[in-house]
Amino acid sequence: MTESSPGPRRILLKLSGEALLGSRDSGIDPDVLDRVGGEIREVCGLGVQVGVVIGGGNLFRGAGLAQAGIDRATGDYMGMLATVMNALAMQDTLDRLGLQARVMSALTIRPVCEDYVRRRAIRHLEKGRVVLFAAGTGNPFFTTDSAAALRAIEIGADLLLKATKVDGVYSADPVTDPDATRFSRLSYQEILDRRLMVMDHTAIVLCRDHRIPLRVFDMTRPGGLLRIVRGEDLGTLVSAD
Numbered sequence: 001m002t003e004s005s006p007g008p009r010r011i012l013l014k015l016s017g018e019a020l021l022g023s024r025d026s027g028i029d030p031d032v033l034d035r036v037g038g039e040i041r042e043v044c045g046l047g048v049q050v051g052v053v054i055g056g057g058n059l060f061r062g063a064g065l066a067q068a069g070i071d072r073a074t075g076d077y078m079g080m081l082a083t084v085m086n087a088l089a090m091q092d093t094l095d096r097l098g099l100q101a102r103v104m105s106a107l108t109i110r111p112v113c114e115d116y117v118r119r120r121a122i123r124h125l126e127k128g129r130v131v132l133f134a135a136g137t138g139n140p141f142f143t144t145d146s147a148a149a150l151r152a153i154e155i156g157a158d159l160l161l162k163a164t165k166v167d168g169v170y171s172a173d174p175v176t177d178p179d180a181t182r183f184s185r186l187s188y189q190e191i192l193d194r195r196l197m198v199m200d201h202t203a204i205v206l207c208r209d210h211r212i213p214l215r216v217f218d219m220t221r222p223g224g225l226l227r228i229v230r231g232e233d234l235g236t237l238v239s240a241d
Contacts, residue, residue: 013052018058020058039226041099046229054087059082059086062140076136080136088113101132149202161215165218199214
């Protein structure tokens with residue numbers, strides 16, 4: 001979307017678990033929760049419906065646990081539980097900020113959150129509640145990127161937003177390569193052909209095939225989420241064409 005185009009009606013925000021670290025080595029920084037929650041509240045104030053998928057890498061990452069000798073499927077389930085913990089923390093923050101929020105888990109943990117049911121999730125969104133999708137897809141060997149793409153398709157999101165620590169998609173890692181250049185526009189096929197590390201390939205193919213636009217932006221810069229929803233051209237826009 002450009003500055004002249006209307007903003008989205010419903011978005012899916014993908015946050016990495018590492019985004020919740022702040023200045024910590026592990027765990028959750030309450031200041032980051034408050035800042036992100038505040039930005040979500042601003043967006044909801046515009047009447048935009050918001051779904052969120054949060055990773056669990058600040059607590060557990062399945063692939064890393066597998067490298068340490070834990071069975072990969074077991075490690076992935078541990079990672080899914082970490083996403084539930086992060087989602088509960090975000091729900092608490094949003095509640096304190098005056099928003100209604102619901103955690104919906106792909107794994108059944110009824111004492112602490114709802115089971116994910118697509119029609120119920122859409123109903124929550126229509127009532128103005130923020131829906132926090134936890135436990136990935138509920139299956140091992142799938143990343144939370146794939147879960148974000150899947151949930152965006154299922155709820156009919158107008159835009160999938162991937163929050164990162166850089167201001168878009170680059171030709172190489174801008175932290176290690178000073179000659180890396182930023183793309184303002186890309187197609188999903190270009191991402192696949194160039195092997196750019198934006199999201200995993202399963203997520204990219206899902207978005208491409210269902211024509212879900214993706215915007216990659218820097219969540220560490222305050223106000224970015226609101227500016228995008230208002231139609232500003234921040235970060236990198238990825239489309240099916």
